[in-house]
Amino acid sequence: MDQDSMDMGMDMSMISATLPYTIELLYAAYLCAFVCTAILFLTLRYHLVHLLQRVDTPEGSDQNPSPASSPSASAPSTISPFRLRNSQRTAERLLRINSYLTNKLSYTPYIGPLFLPAVGTILLGLVFTSIIATVLLLNADLILNPNRAGFLALTTVPFSIALANKNSIITALTGISHEKLNRLHRWMATATVILATVHMSLWIDQWRPFVWFLNLQLESTKVIYGLATYSTLCLLFLLSLPPIRYRLFRFFAFLHRLLALLFLILVCLHTAYAPRFILTGLLLLLLDNLISYSIKTHLSRARISILPARCTRLTLACDLSPRAGHHVYVLVPAVSWWQWHPFTVSAILPGGKTGGGAFTVHAQAVGRFTERLYALKDGTECLAIVAGPYGVPPRVDTYGAVLLVAGGSGATFTMGLLKEMMRSVERGGVTKRVEFVWCISGQAQLAWFRKDLDTALLSTMDTNFSLTIRIFIREEGDDGPVDIGECFQSSGPLKSFDCDPRVQLVTGRARAEDVLRGFVGDCAAGEGVCVVACGPSSLVADVSNAVARTSSLSGPRIDLHCERYSL
Known part of the structure; x- marks a missing residue:
């Protein structure tokens, strides 16, 4: 056998x-x-979505005189207004269905x-x-x-x-x-x-x-x-x-x-x-x-600026053309000869090519690389090697209303997008309303982007552009993780930036669904809304779930873009 x-x-x-x-x-x-x-x-x-977005021309898009933004700008002149309106309605319906399904599937x-x-x-x-x-x-x-x-x-x-x-x-x-x-x-x-x-x-x-x-x-x-x-x-x-x-x-x-x-x-x-x-x-x-x-790696001069709350601003000057929201990998030999670290582009500085020349990134000292970077003296100039740009940031300047939500150093992403919209507004862009929400763990972190927020407020004063800034501050005594679905606990407003009524500083924790419903409630039924979230997984999941619950086929069309940071 x-x-x-x-x-x-x-x-x-x-x-x-x-x-x-x-x-x-x-x-x-x-x-x-x-x-x-x-x-x-x-x-x-x-x-297909890219094509539908071009067909679904937002109202007021003709205010933007840049021909590069719409290669087919002359095409509508050969199409009857009736056919153009029907095409836009069809494109809007398809985009609405796509956004609705995408938002529901993003529930975490x-x-x-x-x-x-x-x-x-x-x-x-x-x-x-x-x-x-x-x-x-x-x-x-x-x-x-x-x-x-x-x-x-x-x-x-x-x-x-x-x-x-x-x-x-x-x-x-x-x-x-x-x-x-x-x-x-x-x-x-x-x-x-x-x-x-x-x-x-x-x-x-x-x-x-x-x-x-x-x-x-x-x-x-x-x-x-x-x-x-x-x-x-x-x-x-x-x-x-x-x-x-x-x-x-x-x-x-x-x-x-x-x-x-x-x-x-x-x-x-x-x-x-x-x-x-x-x-x-x-x-x-x-x-x-x-x-x-051979293509995406460039030598750069870097300047170190030490900010409060253990943050470092790195100003990089090289032959690179990133957009707001892109991220780059940076090698700083003064910190490490072999470790590349990813950073989000927080601002494009003028003085070089359009969208290039010099830019800034921000880094919170939470790891060995960023700790060594923070240990350098303020004003230090050194050599850096930059690889990029990477990522696919959203084109927020094509939406009528934009909600930017960030947690901690995630504001490097949303701040860059806010500045991009400011430049678009100056050129007659379609964006009319922006709400900037920033959740931080202490008032010292406000210094990271205080000047940038002041500039945005000043540039939009006495204009048709509506900018609202809401900053939720969780003080050091309020430790512990943010619970999903926890209602924001307010202990009253703090002193706003120069008493500007468009700025709200609140101590407590933000509940994304309350923020989103308040923002979407002021939007027209056919208006395109872009919601951008960047921060820790808990914040991104909270925003994603809020968008999934709020999205409908009859209300405003909401497009969601998320970037996760693990801090």
Whole structure:
């Protein structure tokens, strides 16, 4: 009986060894086609929304004389007013449906202090998991042929690499910024680990009943490389978990690159079918590095300005043309010879090319790099290397009403957008109302952007442009996390900026839903509203959930843009 079992095991092994691997490549192609179809869908959606926004010309857009902002500005002259109005109505309806669905899918469930992924992300993960399971099990007996799982794992590798690149071709196609694609990179990498686990465990389960055959296989070069590949992949996965990634980021970044390179080498040694997948990913990685270092990297002069509340303003002068809301990676040899740190562009300074020449970034001293930066003397000038710009900031100057919500140093993002709108208003832009909401932990943080806020108030005085500034101050004695849904607790207004009635300083915590409903309540039913949130995950989740609850198909169209900071 044992001999029969061993013969059966050998027959199964021989059958598996003689399977036509082109069939497995075919199913790998099915998975590749699904992922490419998803990218194509996101690309078409991105360009369709962009086209609809151009057709849905806001009222007053003719006040902007800049022809560059509307390449088809002369097109309406050849279209009858009736057809133009119908096109605008259709575009507005489609944009409203798109915004409504996007806002509802952005709802972020939470369990106490634990925030889950957004509803849309969860649904996308479930669809992706279902597709992988279908391709994995379709016309296959994994017990007899675990190679299907191995080929599908190989298929995910180039997509995982593409999603991790800063200059990803996926960003160029879909308009999704690389830091948001990085979340999908983690999902794709998790799928790689699961498929590799299925592939390895089922093969070992086949060999396990026959000890001599198991030992024979474990001594073979192919299996040794396979086990080494799987071990490296598991180590890569474990060291990428949030506790290590957040608390030991430098350690994570170094080992992640090292282990990823080792994994790519080992998997090519494990199977001759791997190079066709790995080379695709390596080509994308090479393209990313070529763009990063040959096109997007610039030498810069940097000047350090020390601000209250442990904040540093870094003024950079280089041949770079960022927009407000872009972020850059900065290497300061006086602080670290190898560590690049991301910073959001908080202001574009005049004096260079349009939108370029010099700009500022702000950094709160919360980590080793920013602590060393803050330790430099005020007025220090040094050399810096700047890579960028990155990110896809919203075009807030195309909306009639804009609500900017920031927490702590997240104001570097919203302040840049506010300044961009100020310049747009001077050129006759369409934005008529802005509310700037800033949640801070102490009055000393007001000094970061006090002059900028004063300038914005002064420039909009006695104009048709409505600017409201609301600053919620949580004093040091009011410690503890901000609870989702907690009503804002007011202890009365503080002294406003020069007694300007447009400024409200309130001690307490802000509830995003109250702020949003008060702002949207003053908007017309057909008006376009842009809500921008930047700050810690709790604040962004609060704003996202408020927008999801407030959005409707009959009220103002609300477009949401979120940037998460982990402070």
